[in-house]
Amino acid sequence: xxxxxxxxxRRSAGPRLDKAELRAFGTKxxxxxxxxxxxxxxxxxxxxxxILVSELMLQQTQVSRVLEYWQRFLRRFxxxxxxxxxxxxxxxxxxQGLGYYARARNLHKLxxxxxxxxxxxxxxxxxxxAVAADGRPSPLPAEAEKLRRLPGIGAYTAGAVSTFAFxxxxxxxxxxxxxxxxxxxAPKLNPKRPxxxxxxxxxxxxxxxxxxxxxWTHNQALMELGALVCTARVKRxxxxxxxxxxxxxxxxxxxxxxxxxxRRR
DNA sequence: AAACCGGGGGA
DNA sequence: TCCCCAGGTTT
Numbered sequence: 001x002x003x004x005x006x007x008x009x010r011r012s013a014g015p016r017l018d019k020a021e022l023r024a025f026g027t028k029x030x031x032x033x034x035x036x037x038x039x040x041x042x043x044x045x046x047x048x049x050x051i052l053v054s055e056l057m058l059q060q061t062q063v064s065r066v067l068e069y070w071q072r073f074l075r076r077f078x079x080x081x082x083x084x085x086x087x088x089x090x091x092x093x094x095x096q097g098l099g100y101y102a103r104a105r106n107l108h109k110l111x112x113x114x115x116x117x118x119x120x121x122x123x124x125x126x127x128x129x130a131v132a133a134d135g136r137p138s139p140l141p142a143e144a145e146k147l148r149r150l151p152g153i154g155a156y157t158a159g160a161v162s163t164f165a166f167x168x169x170x171x172x173x174x175x176x177x178x179x180x181x182x183x184x185x186a187p188k189l190n191p192k193r194p195x196x197x198x199x200x201x202x203x204x205x206x207x208x209x210x211x212x213x214x215x216w217t218h219n220q221a222l223m224e225l226g227a228l229v230c231t232a233r234v235k236r237x238x239x240x241x242x243x244x245x246x247x248x249x250x251x252x253x254x255x256x257x258x259x260x261x262x263r264r265r
Numbered sequence: 266a267a268a269c270c271g272g273g274g275g276a
Numbered sequence: 277t278c279c280c281c282a283g284g285t286t287t
Contacts (some may be wrong), residue, residue, distance in 0.1 A: 052280090058282040065273070101269030102285075154284045174282050194266070223282060231281055233276065 014199040015186045015247075022207050025184065025245050028220060030209075032241035034222030036228070038063075042070065043220065048142075048165035050079045050189075051172075052202055055157045055164075056103045080139055083108065083116040106152025114150070115137050122149040133167035133216075142166035157262040163219050167212040171204040172219055173197065176226025181207070183230060187248040 040055035040063065044126050053073060053097040057066045077083040083091065088108050089160070095104035110121075119127035122139045122141055141147055147158035159172030173181075178191035183201045189196040208247070209218050243249040 055282060060283060061273070062281055097272075099273090100283085102270065103283090106284085116276090116281070156283060158287055160282065172282085175280085176282070227282085260276085 013203060014189075017185060017203065017206055021245060025242055026207055026209055028241045028245070030214065030217050030224065033224055034219060037105045037220065037224055038228075041067070042164075045138070045197070046132045046165050047131050048138045048140040048161060049083075050074055051165040052140065052153075052161050053107070054158045055105055056152060057098060058155070059103060059214075061098060065098070069094070080111050081115055084111040090172060103152055110150045110152060117213045122146045123234075130166065132165050133212075138165070140165075142144075142168055144168070144170045160219070163212070163215050169208055169212045169215045171201060171208060173201050174223060174233075175202060176223045176230075177219075180222055180226045181233060183248045184242060184246045191256045202205070228242050 008111055031078075042051055044049065054066065054070050057073075059069055077086060077091070084106070086091040088105065091104050091108045092101060094100060098104075101142070113121040118139070118169075119141070123194075124141075124146065127141065127146075130138045130140060132138045142156075142162060144158040147153050147161050148155060151162070156172055156174045160169040161169045162170040163172065175191070178197060178200050180189050181200050182189045182196075184200065185203050189199060191197065191200060200219075204222075207218070207222075208215055225240070229240050237243050237246075237249045240249070241245070
């Protein structure tokens with residue numbers, strides 16, 4: 001399925017990335033993550049509903065504030081079914097103070113659609129019950145493409161739920177990942193530009209490890225690196241595990257490959 | 266492509 | 277102050 005009519009033409013205007021380079025990047029990245037990851041509660045569950053709630057809350061919202069909201073929200077609405085039964089007013093109450101309230105309304109709408117219509121909620125006439133990575137059946141689909149069709153779920157969140165709950169081998173790009181991948185592999189790309197973002201999605205795909213299990217770690221690690229080391233304002237290249245393969249690392253390398261950046265004052 | 270949606274935090 | 281933050285939807 002797919003790619004059937006892709007000509008043998010060049011896929012994109014993106015940088016050339018060879019397998020050894022991508023593999024070295026991924027290996028170093030995931031090793032770093034195992035040692036340095038923060039202990040975040042939504043990384044301990046594989047419940048698709050709980051993970052979906054976390055991803056929605058985390059949109060444009062800092063981890064530190066989501067922590068308490070997430071715990072409280074799930075205590076109040078432990079399952080998708082119970083959320084569907086709740087009055088929207090009560091859902092919004094739990095969201096009060098988080099901002100971007102359309103997220104809460106969409107989540108509630110989504111819960112009712114999925115509970116009431118099943119697979120029809122994402123446009124399938126019929127579908128087998130998905131199974132989360134912990135072996136439990138899930139009312140939510142596992143494929144990013146299907147998740148994407150639900151209200152409030154865009155490309156990023158679809159990929160996130162697919163890998164983090166179902167441990168599928170799916171790519172994802174958020175602001176962290178876009179920034180990290182651009183700096184490491186394509187310094188000329190501007191993550192702000194929609195045009196360049198499509199290229200970054202391709203790069204994200206290209207960096208994925210082979211298995212879904214490793215992909216879970218990989219995607220978490222990409223975002224963690226962007227949150228802790230390769231941040232928007234400050235690049236902590238000295239603490240970065242992938243400087244040796246990074247095309248824009250600010251370490252003083254004697255290599256003659258980069259242009260003169262002898263800017264000093 | 267740009268506007269819009271919130272509120273808090275860091276540099 | 278500015279701009280960033282696990283984005284998505286609408287115009």
